[in-house]
């Protein structure tokens with residue numbers, strides 16, 4: 001006898017949204033999460049996640065992001081929780097870099113609301129920053145920030161309200177597919193389901209060793225700084241930002257607690273050989289490095305970090321995720337490898353995952369996320 005139609009393994013960003021979508025569509029579904037819901041042990045913690053639509057990673061994401069924004073609002077309506085705040089977003093850098101070119105191409109292809117701000121005007125409007133002569137600011141008006149812990153909790157609770165059963169502190173140890181379905185083993189107990197959706201992020205290689213060479217776990221450090229004048233960094237005055245140069249990528253969000261501002265260096269995150277052994281200590285060198293960037297680039301902040309925490313995400317070699325049915329594993333789907341930029345799109349990814357699990361196809365354009373592409377590092 002089946003315990004459910006579908007099991008979702010890993011209830012983080014993608015798992016919670018897939019559970020929400022599947023339960024909303026009347027599918028009987030089990031969720032398994034090795035920690036608590038809304039935990040900060042993987043990719044989904046740290047107070048805020050940036051939402052951008054003029055996309056540095058490529059214009060092919062824009063339709064997904066627009067649909068994600070609609071679904072964020074739907075989840076807010078269903079749960080009564082505020083999850084996405086659109087206070088705008090500044091993409092800052094040399095317009096000749098690939099990242100900024102992609103931003104401009106996204107804007108042009110989809111007529112996105114924006115402003116290009118440079119020179120004196122930039123420093124007048126955003127006195128928090130110091131700008132290099134070759135840099136411009138591109139204001140993406142439909143960007144902002146998401147509350148990640150509340151988002152995961154909201155989607156999960158909404159799924160439960162629609163009949164999903166979530167096993168918390170239940171680590172899946174094995175997935176055993178056969179012709180008729182899949183057996184999932186968690187905490188030593190077996191569950192029988194029709195299909196399995198694996199959304200284990202940075203932990204994917206632990207559960208699916210064949211993906212060891214394709215999805216690396218990588219470590220990212222988030223840091224927060226006090227401000228000389230915190231009012232300048234309130235959401236209404238300080239859009240989210242991403243600032244790119246060769247040696248760093250500084251990203252951040254306005255103050256959400258009224259005392260500190262997030263600004264983190266997310267360039268070249270280090271490989272984590274064993275996700276179970278993530279080093280959650282932040283070294284002095286790491287703090288000094290980001291402190292130097294903040295000192296140079298955002299003089300409105302006091303460059304001594306007051307908070308730092310460590311997370312990890314699953315990365316692919318081309319920084320695009322994988323979505324699809326796993327070859328050689330009957331009835332098993334994998335949605336992973338979001339490479340440090342997946343949170344904003346999690347509701348639409350949950351919807352696509354539900355399409356694939358239920359119908360075997362989706363109407364969304366996800367060719368660039370094809371699981372069969374060459375992904376070996």
Ligand SMILES: Cc1cc2nc3c(=O)[nH]c(=O)nc-3n(C[C@H](O)[C@H](O)[C@H](O)COP(=O)(O)OP(=O)(O)OC[C@H]3O[C@@H](n4cnc5c(N)ncnc54)[C@H](O)[C@@H]3O)c2cc1C
Pocket residue numbers: 009010011012013014015032033034035039041042043044046048049050051170171172173199200201202203204207220221222311312313314335336337338339340341342343344345
């Ligand atoms: C520091 C940092 C900053 C980021 N900033 C942004 C941003 O500003 N904007 C943005 O869009 N994206 C951002 N991202 C990326 C985004 O957060 C991730 O891409 C996204 O959360 C990945 O979702 P996921 O579901 O694949 O993984 P996760 O959200 O990590 O969820 C995976 C879950 O699976 C569980 N799990 C794993 N193995 C098992 C098992 N065997 N059994 C049961 N449960 C298991 C884990 O405990 C975890 O809860 C950032 C990521 C990091 C790390």
